[in-house]
Amino acid sequence: MKTVALLFCLLSCAPGILGAQEKNNTDERFKALEERISALEAQIQALKAAQTASLAAPAAAQPVPAPPSPLPDASAQTAERVAVPPPASSQPQAATPAQAPQTVTATPALPGESAGQLPVYGGASALAKALNPDVSVIGDFLGSAGRNPVRPVPALEMHESEVGLQAIVDPYARADFFLSFGEEGVNLEEGFITFTALPAGLVAKVGKMRSAFGKVNTLHNHVLPWTDRPLVTENLVGGEDGIDDAGLSVTRILPAPKDIFLEGTAQVFRGDSADVFKSSRNSDVSLVGHLRGYRDLTESTNVDLGLSYARGHNDLGSAFRTQLYGMDATVRWKPLRRAIYHSFLGRTELIWSQREQVGNVQQAFGFYTSGDYQVARRWFVGGRYDRSDQARNAALTDSGFSAILTYWPSEFSQVRGQYRFARYADNREGNELRFQFQFSLGAHGAHPF
Amino acid sequence: MTRRRSPRLAVSFSLTALLLSILSPASALSASKLKVVTATTDMAALAEEVGGDRIDVESIARGYQDPHFVEAKPSFLLKLRKADLLIVVGLQLEIGWLPPLIAQSGNSRIQVGAPGYLDASQFAEILEIPTGIVTRAMGDVHPLGNPHYWLDPENGRRIAQGIQTKLAEMRPNDAGYFAQNFQSFSQRLTTAEKTWDEEMKPFRGRKVVSYHRSWPNFAKRFGLDVVDYVEPRPGIPPTPSHTLELIVMMRRENVKVIMVEPYFDLKTPNRIASQTGAQVVVMLPSVGGEKEVTDYFKLFDYDIALLTKAFRAAGQ
Numbered sequence: 068m069k070t071v072a073l074l075f076c077l078l079s080c081a082p083g084i085l086g087a088q089e090k091n092n093t094d095e096r097f098k099a100l101e102e103r104i105s106a107l108e109a110q111i112q113a114l115k116a117a118q119t120a121s122l123a124a125p126a127a128a129q130p131v132p133a134p135p136s137p138l139p140d141a142s143a144q145t146a147e148r149v150a151v152p153p154p155a156s157s158q159p160q161a162a163t164p165a166q167a168p169q170t171v172t173a174t175p176a177l178p179g180e181s182a183g184q185l186p187v188y189g190g191a192s193a194l195a196k197a198l199n200p201d202v203s204v205i206g207d208f209l210g211s212a213g214r215n216p217v218r219p220v221p222a223l224e225m226h227e228s229e230v231g232l233q234a235i236v237d238p239y240a241r242a243d244f245f246l247s248f249g250e251e252g253v254n255l256e257e258g259f260i261t262f263t264a265l266p267a268g269l270v271a272k273v274g275k276m277r278s279a280f281g282k283v284n285t286l287h288n289h290v291l292p293w294t295d296r297p298l299v300t301e302n303l304v305g306g307e308d309g310i311d312d313a314g315l316s317v318t319r320i321l322p323a324p325k326d327i328f329l330e331g332t333a334q335v336f337r338g339d340s341a342d343v344f345k346s347s348r349n350s351d352v353s354l355v356g357h358l359r360g361y362r363d364l365t366e367s368t369n370v371d372l373g374l375s376y377a378r379g380h381n382d383l384g385s386a387f388r389t390q391l392y393g394m395d396a397t398v399r400w401k402p403l404r405r406a407i408y409h410s411f412l413g414r415t416e417l418i419w420s421q422r423e424q425v426g427n428v429q430q431a432f433g434f435y436t437s438g439d440y441q442v443a444r445r446w447f448v449g450g451r452y453d454r455s456d457q458a459r460n461a462a463l464t465d466s467g468f469s470a471i472l473t474y475w476p477s478e479f480s481q482v483r484g485q486y487r488f489a490r491y492a493d494n495r496e497g498n499e500l501r502f503q504f505q506f507s508l509g510a511h512g513a514h515p516f
Numbered sequence: 517m518t519r520r521r522s523p524r525l526a527v528s529f530s531l532t533a534l535l536l537s538i539l540s541p542a543s544a545l546s547a548s549k550l551k552v553v554t555a556t557t558d559m560a561a562l563a564e565e566v567g568g569d570r571i572d573v574e575s576i577a578r579g580y581q582d583p584h585f586v587e588a589k590p591s592f593l594l595k596l597r598k599a600d601l602l603i604v605v606g607l608q609l610e611i612g613w614l615p616p617l618i619a620q621s622g623n624s625r626i627q628v629g630a631p632g633y634l635d636a637s638q639f640a641e642i643l644e645i646p647t648g649i650v651t652r653a654m655g656d657v658h659p660l661g662n663p664h665y666w667l668d669p670e671n672g673r674r675i676a677q678g679i680q681t682k683l684a685e686m687r688p689n690d691a692g693y694f695a696q697n698f699q700s701f702s703q704r705l706t707t708a709e710k711t712w713d714e715e716m717k718p719f720r721g722r723k724v725v726s727y728h729r730s731w732p733n734f735a736k737r738f739g740l741d742v743v744d745y746v747e748p749r750p751g752i753p754p755t756p757s758h759t760l761e762l763i764v765m766m767r768r769e770n771v772k773v774i775m776v777e778p779y780f781d782l783k784t785p786n787r788i789a790s791q792t793g794a795q796v797v798v799m800l801p802s803v804g805g806e807k808e809v810t811d812y813f814k815l816f817d818y819d820i821a822l823l824t825k826a827f828r829a830a831g832q
Contacts, residue, residue: 264624268597320597328590361590403581404779444753
């Protein structure tokens with residue numbers, strides 16, 4: 068800055084005094100250069116001091132809450148490692164000119180060897196990126212052949228592109244955003260902060276989230292073992308969007324006998340969820356409660372049971388309530404020595420809906436039962452049986468079944484075919500062959516088990 | 517600072533101890549034990565060497581399990597929520613399962629960045645850090661380097677030292693005990709290393725093939741030359757064309773050993789072996805991979821015994 072100012076001064080004064088005071092001019096230039104050199108010296112001293120300080124920092128101190136997964140924070144973690152006693156000296160690969168997939172070694176300094184640090188080109192921007200959230204995009208492409216008179220779906224559809232943004236917020240919390248780009252627009256599927264450092268083992272979430280009602284309601288499209296959602300979800304729990312609302316959630320692991328995992332969740336939402344709940348005034352909040360019990364039977368087999376309850380007001384107005392009761396049971400099997408080749412997941416969910424309407428209360432019941440077996444590392448077969456009354460008229464019952472075949476070219480893409488038969492209440496039938504392509508980019512954080 | 521802290525610590529300790537002694541008098545002593553949970557058995561084995569009987573160690577993954585694909589079971593939350601210290605391998609090895617467990621644990625002590633979170637990779641020599649562009653076209657690459665770094669005894673020593681520092685920080689009163697344990701471990705390791713080096717000496721420079729890229733640190737330490745992999749790219753299952761190339765290459769280069777991790781299918785390695793006359797060796801990358809491999813020393817004893825036997829059987 069000084070130099071610039073000086074140069075500016077010199078230039079603006081120059082025309083008048085140029086010829087007469089050439090010697091003076093040279094003197095001033097020397098002076099300017101001297102000043103610049105001393106400024107640079109000071110800077111170098113400061114940098115050296117900072118480096119020594121960081122080298123002296125204790126190994127374990129990891130003040131930067133580095134996000135757990137991502138590619139972007141690679142440089143941050145490696146940079147930390149450089150500042151640690153057995154220093155890994157090579158690390159700026161992120162910034163070195165791109166070449167073929169070469170690899171290098173982070174050589175820890177041998178005793179007596181000074182930790183030579185390679186220059187980090189564009190280091191400032193690399194560090195800035197280190198704090199960016201993990202970004203991921205998951206594409207969900209659906210195709211359908213055949214006929215469904217009740218819930219027709221397009222022949223070809225880019226059903227959803229889910230953008231995930233996930234990072235640690237501060238030492239006390241992390242945040243997750245999932246934006247769902249459908250064919251008609253963008254929807255905030257979830258966007259919430261999770262407070263991970265609360266006392267008494269509490270974990271709280273605030274924001275918009277999929278509620279903890281049962282299993283399917285908590286799952287994003289791309290982790291479902293099907294191309295669709297079960298009939299009971301469509302009829303009683305709001306379909307694809309489900310109970311997904313703005314609110315607060317508190318979860319805690321509860322005391323239980325040894326080896327049994329018991330967890331309780333209580334949630335309060337605004338009261339607007341698809342066609343299940345509708346809030347007509349501020350006090351029309353909806354409540355969701357979930358109790359989960361889990362136990363390892365052996366190291367490869369486990370059972371997971373859940374009880375759920377939800378209540379809110381429905382689209383008929385504040386005077387009309389809808390209550391939902393749910394039970395879910397899951398059995399998983401995965402032999403640890405061959406975990407990547409074989410597994411089985413069997414699941415059923417039973418849901419009762421009690422919907423107050425003008426002059427009556429509709430008591431509907433529905434369930435699904437499904438099983439998925441991993442035949443080989445990349446292949447899965449599955450089946451599902453569906454049956455559900457309709458929420459608005461429980462006398463009407465839909466039923467159906469599906470057979471599913473899934474192939475994973477890798478962990479990051481998936482091709483799936485599903486034959487789906489449905490017999491709707493008015494005796495109309497749906498016969499469809501649905502197929503799905505899913506593909507994911509970036510570091511998508513793992514979903515809860 | 518320390519003056520202020522220690523009475524509070526002492527008070528909380530005595531309160532905990534009191535509470536526990538009321539609940540069950542027998543467990544009063546174990547109340548002061550530091551609860552350590554590790555992502556893998558190797559970290560548990562190293563922590564045990566240093567922590568001795570002053571800590572309780574449990575590993576989430578089993579030694580015979582692929583550490584990339586562990587399920588985030590809720591039963592692990594029961595361990596994590598009580599942990600004082602969580603030791604992870606890092607380098608994104610546990611990316612698929614550990615982050616949600618940490619977030620759901622409700623335990624502020626072990627959150628990323630908290631004093632009870634220790635990433636052991638910071639102490640070790642890391643190999644195969646990709647330079648240049650990293651894309652998933654290369655398979656399931658680890659952008660931070662190869663996470664199987666504990667398979668070099670020298671790294672084992674460094675990790676143990678790192679754990680010692682951390683334990684001493686968390687339990688200053690036991691610092692001397694941990695330091696002593698580390699010294700003893702380090703000395704025993706030096707002795708063992710001499711034996712291992714001696715055993716591997718005749719086979720230095722030998723070419724081998726491995727299933728997955730689990731062995732760069734092991735190979736570097738004991739002078740093996742891993743020329744190719746059964747997987748065409750990390751995490752991508754074997755393909756017929758790559759297998760064929762591999763067979764041709766192994767015949768040409770006279771490669772006689774295929775190292776396979778215990779969690780991979782042996783079909784392809786066996787087929788390659790039958791066509792090349794090579795030996796398939798199910799090497800353990802982790803402590804606990806077999807029942808008798810109960811500590812860090814036995815891991816190398818086991819692997820080196822198998823490997824040297826295979827080299828001899830292959831007539832090399």
